[in-house]
Amino acid sequence: MSIRETGETGAYPDLEIGHRETWAVGIPAILNSMGPALRDMGPLRTAQLMTSMNQKGGFDCMSCAWPDPDHRTPAEFCENGAKAVTWEATPVTVPRSFFAQNSIDDMLGISEYELGLLGRLTEPMYRAKGATHYVPVSWTDAISIVADKLNSLASPDEATFYTSGRTANETAFAYQLFVRAFGTNNLPDCSNMCHESTSLALNEVIGVGKSTIAYEDFGKSDLIIVMGQNPGTNHPRMLTALEQAKRNGATIIGVNPLPEAGLIRYKNPQKVRGIIGQGTALADQYLQIRSGGDMALLQATSKRVLDAEAAAPGTVLDHTFLADHSVGLDEFRAHIANLDEAAVLAATGLSTDELDEFATRYLAADRVIITWAMGLTQQKKSVETLKELINLLLLRGNIGKPGAGASPIRGHSNVQGDRTMGIWEQMSEEFIDALGREFSFEPPREHGADSVATVEGLRDGAIKVFFALGGNFVSAISDTTVAEAAMRGAEMTVQVSTKLNRSHAVIGDEALILPTLGRTEIDLQATGPQFLSVEDSVCAVHATHGRVAPVAPGILSEVAIVARLAQATIGDRYGIDWVGFERDYDLIRDHISRVVPGFESFNEDVRRKGGFILPNGPRDERRFDTAAGKAIITVNELEHLERPAGRLILQSMRSHDQFNTTIYSLNDRYRGVKNGRDVIFVNPDDLTELGLSDGQRVDIISEWPGEPDRELLNYRVVSYPTARGCAAAYYPEANVLVPLASAADESMTPVSKAIIVRLEPVAVRV
Numbered sequence: 001m002s003i004r005e006t007g008e009t010g011a012y013p014d015l016e017i018g019h020r021e022t023w024a025v026g027i028p029a030i031l032n033s034m035g036p037a038l039r040d041m042g043p044l045r046t047a048q049l050m051t052s053m054n055q056k057g058g059f060d061c062m063s064c065a066w067p068d069p070d071h072r073t074p075a076e077f078c079e080n081g082a083k084a085v086t087w088e089a090t091p092v093t094v095p096r097s098f099f100a101q102n103s104i105d106d107m108l109g110i111s112e113y114e115l116g117l118l119g120r121l122t123e124p125m126y127r128a129k130g131a132t133h134y135v136p137v138s139w140t141d142a143i144s145i146v147a148d149k150l151n152s153l154a155s156p157d158e159a160t161f162y163t164s165g166r167t168a169n170e171t172a173f174a175y176q177l178f179v180r181a182f183g184t185n186n187l188p189d190c191s192n193m194c195h196e197s198t199s200l201a202l203n204e205v206i207g208v209g210k211s212t213i214a215y216e217d218f219g220k221s222d223l224i225i226v227m228g229q230n231p232g233t234n235h236p237r238m239l240t241a242l243e244q245a246k247r248n249g250a251t252i253i254g255v256n257p258l259p260e261a262g263l264i265r266y267k268n269p270q271k272v273r274g275i276i277g278q279g280t281a282l283a284d285q286y287l288q289i290r291s292g293g294d295m296a297l298l299q300a301t302s303k304r305v306l307d308a309e310a311a312a313p314g315t316v317l318d319h320t321f322l323a324d325h326s327v328g329l330d331e332f333r334a335h336i337a338n339l340d341e342a343a344v345l346a347a348t349g350l351s352t353d354e355l356d357e358f359a360t361r362y363l364a365a366d367r368v369i370i371t372w373a374m375g376l377t378q379q380k381k382s383v384e385t386l387k388e389l390i391n392l393l394l395l396r397g398n399i400g401k402p403g404a405g406a407s408p409i410r411g412h413s414n415v416q417g418d419r420t421m422g423i424w425e426q427m428s429e430e431f432i433d434a435l436g437r438e439f440s441f442e443p444p445r446e447h448g449a450d451s452v453a454t455v456e457g458l459r460d461g462a463i464k465v466f467f468a469l470g471g472n473f474v475s476a477i478s479d480t481t482v483a484e485a486a487m488r489g490a491e492m493t494v495q496v497s498t499k500l501n502r503s504h505a506v507i508g509d510e511a512l513i514l515p516t517l518g519r520t521e522i523d524l525q526a527t528g529p530q531f532l533s534v535e536d537s538v539c540a541v542h543a544t545h546g547r548v549a550p551v552a553p554g555i556l557s558e559v560a561i562v563a564r565l566a567q568a569t570i571g572d573r574y575g576i577d578w579v580g581f582e583r584d585y586d587l588i589r590d591h592i593s594r595v596v597p598g599f600e601s602f603n604e605d606v607r608r609k610g611g612f613i614l615p616n617g618p619r620d621e622r623r624f625d626t627a628a629g630k631a632i633i634t635v636n637e638l639e640h641l642e643r644p645a646g647r648l649i650l651q652s653m654r655s656h657d658q659f660n661t662t663i664y665s666l667n668d669r670y671r672g673v674k675n676g677r678d679v680i681f682v683n684p685d686d687l688t689e690l691g692l693s694d695g696q697r698v699d700i701i702s703e704w705p706g707e708p709d710r711e712l713l714n715y716r717v718v719s720y721p722t723a724r725g726c727a728a729a730y731y732p733e734a735n736v737l738v739p740l741a742s743a744a745d746e747s748m749t750p751v752s753k754a755i756i757v758r759l760e761p762v763a764v765r766v
């Protein structure tokens with residue numbers, strides 16, 4: 001291994017590595033969450049927000065899609081929810097002078113963290129072709145610049161319309177209607193990079209791409225398996241549900257290469273016991289699996305289940321359920337009988353004892369829930385892995401009975417609802433038919449571009465206009481260098497945003513920033529204050545009401561922006577009442593009630609305290625609307641990621657102080673990192689094997705056949721007890737290492753959790 005000469009001192013000179021936490025939440029969480037909120041917002045605004053967050057009649061926290069319990073505590077939020085609210089509801093605004101003083105090139109030199117700290121956007125900004133700076137522009141001009149551009153395109157497919165998952169149901173419905181009426185299905189969204197693998201796998205085998213449980217099921221379960229998910233950081237209120245389940249006698253198993261604090265032990269900040277007491281030891285078993293090894297683990301467990309059935313016929317499988325509700329058992333049994341245990345051990349990095357114990361626990365439980373997030377969905381074989389997860393549940397009838405089921409835990413607070421509302425480049429024929437009927441037009445049928453195809457389209461010149469309803473596309477998508485070059489090739493880019501981020505600096509020839517209201521703010525329209533609605537991870541839909549005054553006058557709601565753009569672009573083409581939509585969101589809900597199943601009395605149901613729960617075939621009546629009319633047990637070839645000698649499998653994940661590409665601070669408390677993000681966590685035995693040591697600076701290099709190496713320079717090695725052969729670094733920085741072509745089979749989700757890398761020591765010049 002050569003010593004490279006790339007190092008300056010690290011990007012974060014104050015970086016400190018301290019000790020790793022095994023407990024999550026408790027007193028530090030309360031102090032951490034309330035401190036910054038009080039400082040930035042003042043006591044009144046803070047009180048208004050914190051007491052209405054996630055309450056019936058209040059607003060929905062935008063930090064994740066975790067559901068709300070029926071009985072709410074007065075403080076129904078977590079540390080990270082409080083951070084998200086503080087970040088959005090800050091009274092600080094970006095002054096005009098910022099754009100006058102800083103050119104777009106200057107903005108490129110400002111980090112995501114510092115851009116966010118500048119505050120909220122308050123007026124539309126325009127960068128004309130060739131100009132070096134953004135200048136203020138009126139709403140009327142901004143909207144007509146975009147509409148004229150869209151109407152000048154040779155085909156509607158030359159434009160693409162991204163959505164980030166914070167967009168509410170009503171906005172999402174109006175937006176996709178506009179896009180389809182304009183004439184394209186180019187509707188990429190953050191879900192393409194997130195739970196797409198889940199949606200595809202579950203739709204195929206159980207007929208619905210969503211969770212099959214209700215919130216109460218956690219409390220009724222015997223065994224909850226949490227796979228590829230870090231709830232202590234990303235869904236902290238889930239720990240309360242797990243704690244409750246544990247008190248009711250459930251066993252909890254974590255499957256994760258990293259020892260994640262919250263999964264292991266938990267102190268509940270909403271209870272006195274949790275604040276001063278010992279808290280709860282959560283996980284009964286913790287499998288530190290090798291990245292990408294989950295398919296092997298699931299197959300090995302199914303094999304043990306089938307072996308147990310063979311040893312005591314008629315006693316292990318749920319024969320009635322399988323006979324009535326599934327197809328494919330015989331083929332599956334024949335296939336799994338030949339499972340190569342040596343391959344399983346290699347793929348999982350686990351011992352036979354660990355695999356046996358896991359299977360024994362599965363067999364001992366009558367009601368099993370498996371939850372999962374990005375550790376399972378951002379892998380090359382994600383879709384197959386999730387089908388294996390369903391296979392395992394089906395064998396013992398663990399779908400459609402109390403306390404049992406498959407539960408993907410979604411990320412963005414309304415990413416699931418956006419899909420229900422039609423934000424997808426490949427919506428079903430039924431949806432397209434219903435939409436066309438409701439608005440008397442013929443929507444386009446050909447599938448549109450997803451997130452990866454959007455970058456390819458921009459790169460190759462097929463796509464000329466990029467419009468984003470929220471999000472931070474260039475930072476979120478894989479292959480940063482390629483994505484940024486592609487975006488710069490656009491003729492026009494438009495961002496509807498609350499705050500500045502990198503996507504406002506990496507732009508096309510012409511660019512616009514359209515500032516919008518956040519979820520915390522009162523949305524006053526001609527007919528009075530409006531509310532919106534969201535759908536959580538367990539298919540519960542409820543209203544969200546803004547509670548504080550908008551941060552500045554003149555900011556439009558997302559609905560208003562979409563409606564005005566639609567009016568300016570397609571006008572009265574199909575007689576759609578865009579003006580009415582902006583005045584009264586009930587009109588949008590009326591249309592939704594006739595297009596989207598489950599929403600038949602939307603305006604009425606959504607006004608009930610706590611909202612309503614969407615129908616769900618598998619959960620409600622063991623009805624599986626698949627091609628076979630039953631749940632499909634599938635045969636999947638085990639394939640595992642080979643790790644070439646001297647290389648590591650790198651995953652990119654979130655720190656405790658970030659929301660996706662938004663960085664709240666440079667700390668990751670549970671993992672012991674302070675004041676920096678340029679770290680790579682590596683197992684101590686791997687360090688020895690690679691001849692590296694803790695504290696050393698390395699360049700991280702990913703390799704992809706036929707392409708030049710991708711590099712992330714000058715990272716500090718942290719010796720950390722992750723699984724052997726695996727390493728971890730933070731997203732979004734690590735996206736430079738993920739080739740655009742490295743996407744999951746079928747779902748095309750970037751493989752953010754398994755990048756083959758080598759580490760090269762750098763000589764640091766101080």
Ligand SMILES: Nc1nc2c(c(=O)[nH]1)N[C@H]1C(S)=C(S)[C@@H](COP(=O)(O)OP(=O)(O)OC[C@H]3O[C@@H](n4cnc5c(=O)[nH]c(N)nc54)[C@H](O)[C@@H]3O)O[C@H]1N2
Binds near residue numbers: 064065652
């Ligand atoms: N505070 C906060 N909350 C958030 C977000 C945020 O950024 N900040 N983001 C939101 C969004 S959009 C999402 S999608 C969710 C994300 O929620 P998570 O999926 O929890 O997010 P990640 O940080 O990507 O963590 C992935 C986890 O999977 C593990 N893992 C990696 N590879 C494997 C593997 O091969 N097998 C297994 N079994 N595990 C693996 C990692 O060690 C890590 O614990 O959180 C949502 N909530």
Ligand SMILES: Nc1nc2c(c(=O)[nH]1)N[C@H]1C(S)=C(S)[C@@H](COP(=O)(O)OP(=O)(O)OC[C@H]3O[C@@H](n4cnc5c(=O)[nH]c(N)nc54)[C@H](O)[C@@H]3O)O[C@H]1N2
Binds near residue numbers: 478
């Ligand atoms: N390497 C790697 N890459 C990943 C992932 C990973 O784990 N590893 N995770 C992937 C996942 S799961 C996801 S979901 C994507 C996330 O991708 P995105 O959803 O595109 O990214 P975010 O960082 O959530 O977007 C934040 C921006 O949204 C804007 N915003 C915030 N609130 C609002 C609002 O109310 N309205 C509007 N209009 N704008 C608002 C703000 O300007 C803010 O800067 O990233 C993906 N990329």
Ligand SMILES: [Mo]
Binds near residue numbers: 195410
């Ligand atoms: Mo996500």
